[in-house]
Amino acid sequence: MSESAAETKLTANNQQLSAEEKIWQLLEEVSDPEVPVLSILDLGIVRGVAIEGEQITVTITPTYSGCPAMSAIATDIRLRLLAEGYNQVVIKNRLSPAWTTDWMSAAGRQKLAAYGIAPPVDGTAAGHVLNLFGKETAVRCPLCQSAHTHLVSQFGSTACKALYQCDDCREPFDYFKCHA
Numbered sequence: 001m002s003e004s005a006a007e008t009k010l011t012a013n014n015q016q017l018s019a020e021e022k023i024w025q026l027l028e029e030v031s032d033p034e035v036p037v038l039s040i041l042d043l044g045i046v047r048g049v050a051i052e053g054e055q056i057t058v059t060i061t062p063t064y065s066g067c068p069a070m071s072a073i074a075t076d077i078r079l080r081l082l083a084e085g086y087n088q089v090v091i092k093n094r095l096s097p098a099w100t101t102d103w104m105s106a107a108g109r110q111k112l113a114a115y116g117i118a119p120p121v122d123g124t125a126a127g128h129v130l131n132l133f134g135k136e137t138a139v140r141c142p143l144c145q146s147a148h149t150h151l152v153s154q155f156g157s158t159a160c161k162a163l164y165q166c167d168d169c170r171e172p173f174d175y176f177k178c179h180a
């Protein structure tokens with residue numbers, strides 16, 4: 001390969017990288033319709049971005065099948081990318097491995113707590129949710145940080161949340177459990 005050809009290839013690689021980074025930045029601006037303080041990157045559902053010519057493929061793993069928020073998220077991704085002139089967007093669903101709340105970013109957990117929703121307890125991913133409900137004190141009150149809380153209802157303001165109440169400050173709060 002001649003020197004100039006190598007340079008051309010390098011430049012092409014750099015452009016490819018920055019185009020991909022730009023897509024990731026735009027995805028950071030797409031929020032979870034159920035919890036608008038969270039981006040879809042905070043949720044950890046974006047598995048990959050691929051650029052082939054004019055076509056952008058975004059692969060996402062649904063938080064759980066049948067979650068009505070997922071079709072809204074796919075539409076929001078398309079609209080956000082379309083607004084930047086990307087009109088050939090393919091959204092792929094990857095069902096396996098299944099999304100678990102363990103994929104949520106640390107920043108996402110902090111944003112949830114600041115929003116007044118108890119973030120998912122670490123290591124209580126899909127399959128362990130019943131164990132979690134057997135150990136209700138594992139969920140901390142997002143208002144006073146007390147571990148003395150109890151489950152009021154498995155269904156909070158949406159199907160993805162459970163309703164808890166704090167035994168110390170008496171405040172009811174949502175617990176994010178979208179992994180059923």
Ligand SMILES: [Zn+2]
Nearest residue numbers: 141144166169
């Ligand atoms: Zn409390």
